[in-house]
Amino acid sequence: MKIIVQKFGGTAVATTENRKNAAKKIINCKKSGFWPVVVVSAIGREGAPYATDTLFNFAKEVNSDIELRELDLIMSCGETISSVIMANTLKDLGYQAIALTGGQAGIYTDHSYGNAEVIDVNPKRILKSLKEGKIPVVAGFQGIADDGDLTTLGRGGSDFTAAILAEALNAHSIEIYTDVDGIMTADPRLVPNAKVLKTISYEEVFQIADQGAKVIYSKAVEIAKRCGIPVLIKNAANDLPGTLITSYSSKDKKKIIEDPNVVITGITYILDRTQISVENIDDIDDNLLHRFAKNNISLDVINIFPSKLVFTVDGPMTSKAEHILDESKYNYKTIKNCSKISAVGSRMKGVPGVIARIYSALKKSGIEILQTADSHTTISCIVRNQDTVKAVIALHDEFELWKR
Ligand code: ADP
Ligand code: MG
Numbered sequence: 001m002k003i004i005v006q007k008f009g010g011t012a013v014a015t016t017e018n019r020k021n022a023a024k025k026i027i028n029c030k031k032s033g034f035w036p037v038v039v040v041s042a043i044g045r046e047g048a049p050y051a052t053d054t055l056f057n058f059a060k061e062v063n064s065d066i067e068l069r070e071l072d073l074i075m076s077c078g079e080t081i082s083s084v085i086m087a088n089t090l091k092d093l094g095y096q097a098i099a100l101t102g103g104q105a106g107i108y109t110d111h112s113y114g115n116a117e118v119i120d121v122n123p124k125r126i127l128k129s130l131k132e133g134k135i136p137v138v139a140g141f142q143g144i145a146d147d148g149d150l151t152t153l154g155r156g157g158s159d160f161t162a163a164i165l166a167e168a169l170n171a172h173s174i175e176i177y178t179d180v181d182g183i184m185t186a187d188p189r190l191v192p193n194a195k196v197l198k199t200i201s202y203e204e205v206f207q208i209a210d211q212g213a214k215v216i217y218s219k220a221v222e223i224a225k226r227c228g229i230p231v232l233i234k235n236a237a238n239d240l241p242g243t244l245i246t247s248y249s250s251k252d253k254k255k256i257i258e259d260p261n262v263v264i265t266g267i268t269y270i271l272d273r274t275q276i277s278v279e280n281i282d283d284i285d286d287n288l289l290h291r292f293a294k295n296n297i298s299l300d301v302i303n304i305f306p307s308k309l310v311f312t313v314d315g316p317m318t319s320k321a322e323h324i325l326d327e328s329k330y331n332y333k334t335i336k337n338c339s340k341i342s343a344v345g346s347r348m349k350g351v352p353g354v355i356a357r358i359y360s361a362l363k364k365s366g367i368e369i370l371q372t373a374d375s376h377t378t379i380s381c382i383v384r385n386q387d388t389v390k391a392v393i394a395l396h397d398e399f400e401l402w403k404r
Contacts, residue, residue, distance in 0.1 A: 001130065003171040004029050007039040007140065007162035010051065011179040012236030013082055014044040019089045022236055025177065026135060027095060034172065035130050037165060038137040040086050041158040042078025050078045052141070068113035072142075072152045076102070079139035079158065087137040097135040100125060102153075102161065103144030105136065106168070109151045116143055116151035118160075121168040138165065156209075156217025163220035167227045174229055176216055177236035182243030183208065183215055185401035186267045190389050194396065195404040197265065198241070201248040204265050204346045205231075207377045211342040212270040221245065248346070263354055264345040264399040267392050272315035273300070275335040275370055275382055278325065281307055291324050301340065301373040301382060310371060312338065312382060338370060339388045342380040343395050349376035361398035367391050 006029060008022045029036040046053035052075055059066050059074045080101055087099035106123045109116035129136045140158025143151050153160050159176060166174045180188055182196040183205060200208075202225035209218035216233060224231045224245065234242030292299055297320055299311040313321050318336060325332050348354050355372070358379055362369055367390060371382040383391050396402065 002034050003037055003130075003166075003169045004034045004173050004175060005037045005039060005162045005166040005169070005171050006175045007158055007177065008041065008086070008236060009158070009176070009178045010041045010043065010045050010048075012177045013040055013086055014048065018236065019086060020093075022086065022177065023089050023093055023095075025175075025236070026090065027093065029175075030095070030135065036135055037126055037130070037169060037171070038086065038135060039140045039158055039162040039165065040079060040082040040137060041140050043082045043085065050081045052078045054078075069149055072113045072116075073150050075152050076139070076142040076150045079141050083137045083139040087135075090135055090137070095135060096133050097137055098129045100129070100136055100138045101144075101150075102139055102142035103148075103150065105138040105161075105165065107143035107161065107164065109143035109145055109153070111145050111149065111151065113149075113151055115154035116145070118143060118153070118164055121164050123165060123168045126165070126169065156214075156220065159217035159220035160223075163223040163229075163231075166229050167223055170227075171229055174220075174224060174231045176231065176233045178215060178233065179235065179237070180215060181235045181238070181240050182233045183213070183245070184266070185404055186392055186396050187213065187269070190269070190392050191267075191396050193402040195402060196240075197243050197404060199244045199246065200265065201346055202245055203377065204344060205245050207342075207344040207346075208266050208268055211268040211344060211378060211380065212340070213266070213268045216245075262345075263348040263351045264343045264395075264401065266344050267395045267399075267401065268342045268344060269388050269392050270340040270342075271385060271388065273312040273338045273340050273382065274315055274318040274321075275301075275310065275312050275338050276318075276321060276325070276332055278309040278330050278332045279307075280331050281309060288324070288328060288330070292321065295320055295324065297321050297324075301371055301380060303371065303373070312340065312371070335370060335384075337385040338382050339385050339391075340380050340382055341388065341391045341395065342378050343399070344378050346377050348379070355379055357398055358395060361394045362391055365390050365394040367394065 083099040087097040090097035108120040140161040184194040186194040231245040302311040
């Protein structure tokens with residue numbers, strides 16, 4: 001049984017026409033001899049009546065302190081509705097289908113409401129449905145805890161659902177249908193001449209996703225990589241080939257060494273970071289770092305100097321972080337409204353001059369770099385939010401990514 005897990009994002013199921021297009025892709029998959037297992041996100045983007053954000057805002061309006069357990073219950077409704085609507089779109093076209101919640105599809109989680117961890121997947125109901133000739137349409141983003149509570153899987157949850165089901169079903173491949181033509185050299189909303197990448201390695205797309213590109217969730221890539229399942233990212237609205245995520249061949253590696261621009265694959269950004277510099281410290285109190293961790297404040301772009309500590313936090317965490325520093329009477333400086341711009345490329349290690357080119361390109365565009373960080377696949381710069389678009393375009397141009 002060659003299963004393909006097909007995931008349709010919010011826009012891909014937003015209108016009757018879009019759902020018909022989605023149904024065509026599912027039916028074509030079946031006609032070409034594969035067994036489609038469908039995963040859907042909630043219908044539409046923020047503002048749409050059953051979109052996840054709409055349900056979240058509605059619940060918070062009624063009770064700003066709503067229990068997380070109940071918040072998950074309402075938030076999971078968007079995907080449940082979407083699965084019923086999509087299953088019935090297929091039925092309307094003459095195909096047998098069955099809508100399943102995450103729990104019915106066998107996705108078991110812990111009780112970390114809002115960001116639940118999947119602890120087991122048992123796809124027996126999906127397999128039974130397939131054997132009965134029905135196309136399973138699974139509500140993404142949700143699971144069930146051992147006491148029957150509904151849980152949600154956090155940001156990018158439907159991509160994650162697709163990946164864990166693909167792993168449990170030993171699927172042939174995963175197809176992610178979204179509103180762009182594939183993984184691009186930068187977010188096309190910011191960079192009009194961004195290009196679609198025909199192929200990309202798991203490692204690179206993981207970094208691209210982890211550093212802000214919403215197009216696929218990094219944890220979903222991680223799972224696909226660990227079980228070696230190829231992932232295709234495609235536009236739900238057309239028949240273009242999209243991007244294939246897989247392991248790089250040695251031919252690709254050779255090409256990378258020969259072309260100095262190929263060291264960079266894409267430019268990403270994360271908005272709303274706050275930079276905090278703690279000054280005049282002789283010794284960083286271990287406790288300080290532990291207290292950030294205990295309060296679930298994750299620190300990023302951390303530079304530790306003998307008498308100084310600089311890091312960034314997610315914007316909404318700023319006051320919590322400041323409170324901790326105030327309590328311990330640290331001297332610090334905060335720069336709010338920053339963004340993190342990253343140049344991602346799996347083979348930049350050992351290639352000289354990459355950081356120099358980044359520095360010059362940003363400087364030439366009049367952008368002040370507040371901080372940098374690098375790993376063997378990523379160079380990141382903290383800049384002010386207002387410089388985000390200029391910075392992404394400057395780096396995209398510097399590495400001639402529009403030529404891809
Ligand atoms: P879906 O609802 O289908 O899951 P998302 O909004 O989560 O869609 O992801 C698709 C969006 O990701 C695109 O509309 C695009 O603006 C954004 N995006 C950001 N960076 C990239 C990139 N490098 N390549 C493609 N899309 C990107
Ligand atoms: Mg998404």
